[in-house]
Amino acid sequence: MIARLLAVAGCALVLVPGDPYVPPPPSVLPPLRHVTLPSDVFQYPLSSWQPHCLGFGSQWRYCNGVALRSCATGVWLHTGVDIRATAGEPVMAAADGVIIGYLIDPQFRGGVLIRHRTSFGIVITQYWHVWLRSGFTIGSPVKRGQVFANIASMGSRTHFHFAVFRGGFDSHTWNGALPPAACAGYPSFPYKFVDPNAFLAAHVPAPPLPRGVRVLV
Secondary structure, eight states: OOOOOEEEETTEEEEOTTSOOOOOOOOOOOOEEEOOOGGGOOOOSSSOOOBOSOOTTOOSBOTTSOBSSOOTTOOOOOOSEEEEOOTTOEEEOSSSEEEEEEEEETTTEEEEEEEEEETTEEEEEEEEEEEEOTTOOTTOEEOTTOEEEEEOOOGGGOEEEEEEEESSOOTTTTTTSSOOSSSSOOOSTTTTEEOHHHHHHHHSOOOOOOTTOEEEO
């Protein structure tokens, strides 16, 4: 048995050689998680999210490969993602916001813009090939997950288009949902548009906190 001897000299604590000092373990604190503001949380607008034919940055083509718009010098690309959908399917607001735009095209049906105020700036989400539900119009507030529209029928080409625009409304906010009418006159792609799938994946609701995790406000 190793003898444990302590000699006190003044204010110094002297340890006997051969009996190393082991400091007490630090207090163990649960991990931290930053609080996500409700205004920064987004969700998928449809209950299922399976890709259709065109993705972010795709060329303008039908699913069979036929070009929708052809230009000798190229043309602006698809700014959103197309998602499989069925006519009449409910469409939900991706986040809390206000409807700021509604257009109707005879071929591509209705398009809606919703503006969201977040801690990282203004975001505008774009929904195409839909019909607004009764009671909703420009200026209507919406809550995340609230059904405000339904998928419009386009026969065998029925689908849903969703895009994310980072910034306030300007003359290009509607761009890229429909084939461009001209071959020039657009800013460099993607301008203020971002990949919708990546954006949603980064801003969906956080999973429930595990037991013992602390919240950092």
